[in-house]
Amino acid sequence: MEAAAAATTVFVYGTLKRGFPNHPRLAASGSPFAGAASTTSPLSLIIGPYSVPFLVPAPTPSAGRLVSGELFSASPSALADLDLFEGTHLGVYERRRITVVVDGTSSEVEAEAYFANASYAEDLWRRCGGEAAEIGEYTVEHAARYVPPSGRSPGVSGLMDAVRSFIATTPPES
Template structure:
């Protein structure tokens, strides 16, 4: 690792967490020396966490709405950040990586962990508010095994339309 490489702290709240479908990427990055697991964390500010099409989790950059969100912190290399940006579709308008304040969770001492400046993948601003409305302005405090029951992996989703089109169709449909 070059001394000048700046690593980035990333807050994961959905499928990149341990035990979920995209965590294999984090494992590969850790094995390659491009990521380090730092521990459990919670957002300092309440933020909406909702599910979109195929039960894909989205953190919405609407501070004060929703709940404090639980997730995991990783320190990642510039190489890892490129791979994560690719997975999250930042160049395609799926997500955008933005700053976030996170409190590290200390077992048995709620609210006492250090506040960390990190980055997170938020739903792109072009559809975030509509996604919040589509979810009845109700969010989750964590993406769990319950939500993952309806999760559809990328390879199993329709391939003839873009993910942005799938999001638009989801937003236009009525909630169950």
């Protein structure tokens, strides 16, 4: 008999958190909640087109914040479903290993998190406003403005088209 494949701990920071728009997808995969957590090093969490959250490695030494999120234990099939949903095959997100600390403890855990693809991450960070646009937590207020895939431009590349268009435009004057 073959041993069951090990689950992967996944750190979610946006629409996949409990009570947020895309959590039912994660819940349906049978991925149990493993605790609240925060990153151990500063990262840049920004809000892009459609109020979609993007995690970016801090582009400058002064950039970034500790980011709050949740941990889930994903089976290999659940992780494959998440990769598909996050568009890793399309270059939307890429999954990277990070270290987080479980809230209320000093326990550090290795987890996988979805980052904006390196091909556009820093340009998106700049276009969103750089350090001034960084947040430490994606909140229900952010999620209230979230546009689900069904409400976006048609086609599998709808989010990437919106990101590219957003990056190409000049930001409004403050």
